[in-house]
Amino acid sequence: xxxxxxxxxxxxxxxxxxxxxxxxxxxxxxxxxxxxxxxxxxxxxxxxxxxxxxxxxxxxxxxxxxxxxxxxxxxxxxxxxxxxxxxxxxxxxxxxxxxxxxxxxxxxxxxxxxxxxxxxxxxxxxxxxxxxxxxxxxxxxxxxxxxxxxxxxxxxxxxxxxxxxxxxxxxxxxxxxxxxxxxxxxxxxxxxxxxxxxxxxxxxxxxxxxxxxxxxxxxxxxxxxxxxxxxxxxxxxxxxxxxxxxxxxxxxxxxxxxxxxxxxxxxxxxxxxxxxxxxxxxxxxxxxxxxxxxxxxxxxxxxxxxxxxxxxxxxxxxxxxxxxxxxxxxxxxxxxxxxxxxxx
Ligand SMILES: *[C@@H]1O[C@H](CO)[C@@H](O)[C@H](O)[C@H]1NC(C)=O
Numbered sequence: 001x002x003x004x005x006x007x008x009x010x011x012x013x014x015x016x017x018x019x020x021x022x023x024x025x026x027x028x029x030x031x032x033x034x035x036x037x038x039x040x041x042x043x044x045x046x047x048x049x050x051x052x053x054x055x056x057x058x059x060x061x062x063x064x065x066x067x068x069x070x071x072x073x074x075x076x077x078x079x080x081x082x083x084x085x086x087x088x089x090x091x092x093x094x095x096x097x098x099x100x101x102x103x104x105x106x107x108x109x110x111x112x113x114x115x116x117x118x119x120x121x122x123x124x125x126x127x128x129x130x131x132x133x134x135x136x137x138x139x140x141x142x143x144x145x146x147x148x149x150x151x152x153x154x155x156x157x158x159x160x161x162x163x164x165x166x167x168x169x170x171x172x173x174x175x176x177x178x179x180x181x182x183x184x185x186x187x188x189x190x191x192x193x194x195x196x197x198x199x200x201x202x203x204x205x206x207x208x209x210x211x212x213x214x215x216x217x218x219x220x221x222x223x224x225x226x227x228x229x230x231x232x233x234x235x236x237x238x239x240x241x242x243x244x245x246x247x248x249x250x251x252x253x254x255x256x257x258x259x260x261x262x263x264x265x266x267x268x269x270x271x272x273x274x275x276x277x278x279x280x281x282x283x284x285x286x287x288x289x290x291x292x293x294x295x296x297x298x299x300x301x302x303x304x305x306x307x308x309x310x311x312x313x314x315x316x317x318x319x320x321x322x323x324x325x326x327x328x329x330x331x332x333x334x335x336x337x338x339x340x341x342x343x344x
Contacts, residue, residue: 043149157253183313217275253290
């Protein structure tokens with residue numbers, strides 16, 4: 001009698017084994033990745049350390065910006081045009097500064113998302129934090145405010161006001177770092193490479209800057225972009241009357257500084273404005289640090305409709321901008337004529 005048996009074809013066995021391996025791999029990969037996610041979730045970042053790193057990054061980036069300008073080696077090229085047709089420039093200053101700032105922050109806090117205005121594949125493992133916390137930060141800010149790494153989005157602008165940088169209008173140039181926690185701006189650093197001063201703030205904790213003791217709002221002195229069309233002038237005259245003073249300046253970082261008290265040694269080197277308005281699209285790395293500084297000093301930076309801006313996700317803010325400190329922000333927003341930045 002022939003034995004009862006199952007004939008196994010070699011091909012069938014091979015397919016079966018492959019399927020088995022596939023299933024096991026699938027299950028196992030799932031376990032590994034969920035373990036990793038759980039591990040990452042437990043990673044905490046001390047925000048005072050992150051503030052100190054942000055200051056160091058802005059200062060180091062600023063040194064590059066200054067060096068390239070002084071060596072006259074800008075090597076500028078166009079990145080394309082903005083929606084309003086202004087040329088968007090990239091110089092060696094932007095790039096070198098980006099490399100320093102981005103690598104320093106990424107190497108120190110590898111679990112934190114860092115969004116920079118510039119991109120570059122150069123990885124510089126040597127950029128490490130000195131672990132020095134400046135005395136004025138130690139003085140004003142308590143350590144130990146830990147937040148999960150994945151709740152943080154860092155925005156860096158390695159060179160704000162590139163157009164003015166190429167024109168050698170260096171007072172407008174800044175390097176900026178902003179730390180948003182769950183989309184809210186919490187830490188802001190605005191460094192001026194050509195004066196050497198650094199403004200920093202940690203919302204709810206402290207700042208080395210102050211609001212001025214008084215502001216005018218009827219009418220205010222309104223600071224706007226140098227590269228804007230005439231439309232912003234009509235917008236502002238509509239809002240506050242035809243006698244409103246309009247100051248045109250480069251750089252979003254600089255414009256926020258113009259709302260604050262100017263340190264004595266810089267008297268005359270920064271314009272003094274009461275309100276900052278922008279009526280077209282603007283990127284979050286341009287404005288997040290200023291938003292944190294203003295918030296820390298009791299001020300506000302919102303869209304033209306008065307809405308808060310979320311500093312996570314997409315880099316483009318499409319709602320325009322109105323920023324103030326030491327005044328009734330809501331009253332200013334209410335004066336603004338209706339305007340849709342998406343249509344301009
Ligand atoms: C302001 O100027 C515009 C045009 O220049 C004019 O149409 C408008 O009537 C002026 N508004 C006031 C309140 O004077």
